[in-house]
Amino acid sequence: MKLSDSHEDALIQRVTQHLHQRDDVLVGPGDDCAVITQADGSLLLLKTDCVVESVHFLPEADAERVGWKALARVVSDIAAMGGTPTACVITLILRPDTSVEWLDALYSGIQRCATDFELSIVGGETSSAPPLAPNIISVAGTGSLPPQHLVKRSTSQPGDAIFVTGSLGGSIHGKHLDFTPRLEPAQWLVKHHKPSAMMDLSDGLAKDLPRLAQLSQTHYQLDLNSLPLTPSCTTQQALADGEDYELLFTLPPSLASDLQNSWPSHFPPLTQIGHMTTADSPSTPLNGGWEHFSS
């Protein structure tokens, strides 16, 4: 059987189900980041993510923006756990015919993101790729987190209100290279209105919300008319385009209006899009979202 005959989530579950883990692992595979308990009781976040030419960026894309995207994706994941990014290492797998100017621009974008979000670039690796291979940038990042700020995907409850930040859909027209990781809103949330569950939207709401629901053993009802659409996008695009890099989170319904009233005006818009339900109320049918390895 080939990977193209399998679903990505099923593949990940297949390879991660019997993994060796020490007692200090608080959150393993399946959430936005892994979480490891440190000797002093603080939490270490660890995340890896990659961008592949012709999959996550086009060959003609501006290398500076590709560099930004490569690191910003990891910042987004660390934010979605409630954490603060601290350091990252960069792996570059590049064709020998890649220009040094392209590499300079790429690092300029990585550097801009590191400066904006105050994390250190502490190392990396370069490897050559064969002539016809895509250029690849893989980023591994660490974050820190006081234990009381940790928010997982798996702890949503039936009845919780579902929120998203910003607008959804149409990322391919530019946002996927220029998005702002929602670090500040996420840190504000965990301090003031701690979500019951949270994740970042990378593969599209239609793909990511079911993941959160499944891990929480809940279902969901979406009000599809309430989705915050990017201008000129349809509801289906908002559900399925992917690469929104917005926060998706849930909150007990009794706390929802207080959150909405206190949401800072300089943050991206906040929208309630539905609520979590029990198995008695089947989930809103959703289609689409990004699938790796699909034939």
Added chain:
Amino acid sequence: MKLSDSHEDALIQRVTQHLHQRDDVLVGPGDDCAVITQADGSLLLLKTDCVVESVHFLPEADAERVGWKALARVVSDIAAMGGTPTACVITLILRPDTSVEWLDALYSGIQRCATDFELSIVGGETSSAPPLAPNIISVAGTGSLPPQHLVKRSTSQPGDAIFVTGSLGGSIHGKHLDFTPRLEPAQWLVKHHKPSAMMDLSDGLAKDLPRLAQLSQTHYQLDLNSLPLTPSCTTQQALADGEDYELLFTLPPSLASDLQNSWPSHFPPLTQIGHMTTADSPSTPLNGGWEHFSS
């Protein structure tokens, strides 16, 4: 200018010279691992490394051994700083026509290495690669380290004796997929005979010793007749083949015989191969070693 017109070390220096770093970065790019000071004073090691099909393994290589190699390279780097590996995340960039059985075997090798060296596999990512692209496994790992055990590349002194573990050369005949990271000897060394500088040999002694010397601002004299050759290998192969994954370290000469007398018999052989010198004594000329991006 293309990457193939540049030396790998020059490229790395070019992109890492103006990086943003916070005050908690104790060792940045250029050593076997990055080192970050934690809030409680302990040290966090961070390392990323990748194996690329047709560069680090042949398409027909046993996937289980490829998995072992992918993780063992990171364990070797953490060992070379004096640390203990704790956790890792795995990025897989695979062609859709890759078989699920290949993926299972790959993870079986990764798992075997994680179990043997007692680190946790805490997450990862999968991405599709275009049809003609190589399969790639990128591993990022963390390690822990009491501050007094830290050994860098940059702290060798003129006069220090130079040692290597094991034998050098001929890794391509199998050892590059099956090597044992020298974690136990490295941990024994930092506790009992702490080296003045240490690194692991990945690109060949001819490439790696000049790196250690340059960072330490020292030179070196090798006794080429003393190199511990892998059976049927020449001196030039021992210098230039690469992928030995042995420890290269230096020690004040007054401590050398004590080290040799107490070296545990179940460890790989220990060989003194020369000594560090000042600039008055030019380094032994060495050629070869692995170079990425070379035309």
